[in-house]
Amino acid sequence: MVTTHEVGTRERIVRATSRLMQRQGYAATGLKDISREAEATLGSVYHFFRGGKRELAVEAIRYGDTEFADLLRAALDRTDDPAEAIIACTRELATGLRESDWLDGCPITTAALESAGRVPDIQRAAEDAFENWRGLVRDKLRRSGFAEDVAHDLAHTVISTLEGAEMSAQVSQSEAPLEIAGRHLARLIDSYR
Amino acid sequence: MVTTHEVGTRERIVRATSRLMQRQGYAATGLKDISREAEATLGSVYHFFRGGKRELAVEAIRYGDTEFADLLRAALDRTDDPAEAIIACTRELATGLRESDWLDGCPITTAALESAGRVPDIQRAAEDAFENWRGLVRDKLRRSGFAEDVAHDLAHTVISTLEGAEMSAQVSQSEAPLEIAGRHLARLIDSYR
């Protein structure tokens, strides 16, 4: 028997916040939007998140962190070859973007940029997320035999380029930036073999 | 005699909007913030921009477009070698970021992401900007002898990676992502010689 996992109010609120912030950022996402999207009331929101909007945003960014990390891990584990694995990532991101009508880009970028240097809690959470994602790529490269420093640097550029290409693709509503980035990153990785 | 160019109210408003949107995005930037920063009144703002906040934001993005294009052009013209020129770009971006205490990233990215798929005017202006910047890089590569299709694709990845690295650097308050991206992009370009 298939049982759809009953999800609690608290988690519904976090998920709704994450999705809304992914699409319109932190400032444009109102608490009433959130409570409507989460099918919860304002009272519930403040019951679970006494720290208000800011605390909720931090939690939502952490949710987006693990969400993106899961996607990344799944794509990276698909093939042994790290260059091919990165191409798999770009493809995954491209289809996700297209299927959401170019609405769902990186779950945390917008909020991260809005808050950089102005809302320490949110910036810190975003910083942790990026570090987390870089770690996944770095470990994959290490396991494939790349030297530590090479893997470290490549991981930086892989994440930066994925982020930039995702944004370019979203703004121009085209998969091209991601497709091209995938090919180029694979070529760059292969150049270090 | 040195005369500081008297700048009109209209341009002060556009510049203030551009800077504020660069730092905190579209939604978080209020018209009263803008009028204060521009040393103008709301009456002046609505006199020059009858279309209100949206029209003003489009103008500010166009301003950020040419601002970033000027920086890009200057760095690209510094050396004949396109790979070195890209490294010069990353250095320029890194010092700009550091000197602004990590506050002034890409002037349009935040607003572009906030509005992607939701505010057509702004998305279009952002799309034009990215296309403009890619054109500058593509032309540079073409002039250096790269084939049309290679230059086209490289321009995509150069802009995507610059954008992503700029964002990573801003969020982690470190020049490392930009420095590493510069080295990798130069290597990628050289691999097509």
Next chain:
DNA sequence: CGCACTCTAAAACGAACGTTCTATTCAGAT
């Protein structure tokens, strides 16, 4: 001077914001 026009000033609008508050529902333990 008087007229026309551009620009600035400041007050005021309803709507929406984040937040607080009080009341109520509802299990589970005693």
Next chain:
DNA sequence: ATCTGAATAGAACGTTCGTTTTAGAGTGCG
């Protein structure tokens, strides 16, 4: 059955939002 504490519901607070409106300077021209 009664108490308790978590969870929910919804009204209300003071602010700030984008926008509109009305009035007042400043300037050039006949």
